[in-house]
Amino acid sequence: MKKKKGMLIVLSGPAGVGKGTVCKALRNEGTDIQYSVSATTRAPREGEVDGVNYFFKSKEEFEKMIEGDRLLEWAKYVNNYYGTPLDYVEETIEKGYDVILEIEVQGALQVKRRYPSGVFIFLAPPSLKELRQRIEGRGTETKELIDNRMNVAKDEIELMDQYDYIVENDQVEHAVERIKSIVTAENCRKDRLIEQYKQIVEVE
Amino acid sequence: MKKKKGMLIVLSGPAGVGKGTVCKALRNEGTDIQYSVSATTRAPREGEVDGVNYFFKSKEEFEKMIEGDRLLEWAKYVNNYYGTPLDYVEETIEKGYDVILEIEVQGALQVKRRYPSGVFIFLAPPSLKELRQRIEGRGTETKELIDNRMNVAKDEIELMDQYDYIVENDQVEHAVERIKSIVTAENCRKDRLIEQYKQIVEVE
Known part of the structure; x- marks a missing residue:
């Protein structure tokens, strides 16, 4: 039977939402997913x-x-x-192998134009208030910069529509579980498997 | 924020594939899923x-x-x-709540016409040979009846195309994990969540 191809998974979301932390935690789970x-x-x-x-x-x-x-x-x-x-x-x-790409929203939309068959996941903050607190918590930015980031984040949330999935990053381990589930589910999608199964009927 | 509605999940597949066993094992996991x-x-x-x-x-x-x-x-x-x-x-x-419905293929296709927004999962045997062995293993049917069931199963596998997901029932616990992942992933689908998230931006 022809070996199934992997898929491209794009994890994106506003700055400060915790993409890097979630991706690192996912990596520590030791799945078969490869990292771009x-x-x-x-x-x-x-x-x-x-x-x-x-x-x-x-x-x-x-x-x-x-x-x-x-x-x-x-x-x-x-x-x-x-x-x-x-x-x-x-x-x-x-x-x-499935490959995951952790990337800013603008980059993700570039990828989508180039590779529309990818699986696009938007990592979302539980609320804008929570996002502001996370950015403030870093303690590295002025109020003006934070306000600016928040405006960008609002614009990016409006771009969610172009994604396939929205994963709330309420807790890192929950977000990781949801992403793993999405990868498992996508690997069960009929469109990805139908050719293999049609062969079952023909061969036997 | 408006409470999210549940979804209808339809688990189907040829006779003998193990729908009942998988559904019972899923039930024993104690998820929030309700059973029709x-x-x-x-x-x-x-x-x-x-x-x-x-x-x-x-x-x-x-x-x-x-x-x-x-x-x-x-x-x-x-x-x-x-x-x-x-x-x-x-x-x-x-x-x-999400509701799961375990049902024969013909019934599932009736449901799909009536409720196209449902999530349709086809439980598939690893191979036709394996399916025959499972039916024979029951020891309740004549060779003629088994041959007939196998022909029906082949026709049903051709109907896979109308489903959203294909879950191989190689081992019950793997099939259960895949179904749980599909339910989690479907609950993260953008189309199901976007309205809630657009409110985040408007409210705050």
């Missing part, structure tokens, strides 16, 4: 390993990837490029 | 309780339900009616 590695032109920091933390690229290499359409999404911050290489995602999916 | 109770005109057997095992109805009552369009599906076997009362399902969903 971003490419960047910024210099490696101490201890960072090429192909693990990032794929470290020169400016020329990165621009060649852009021109060759080899990035699922990309952006430039403070003179450095950041992006998601398509090759890694495609190769891993082809091997039958 | 069928109506019938057959007499109660010893120990059977009205409203628990079945809603016991007279022929006239049942035919009134048919005429009034108060059944999600129904059929007549050996002079007795069997069917799924719509009222119980609707009331339970309205209270915010």
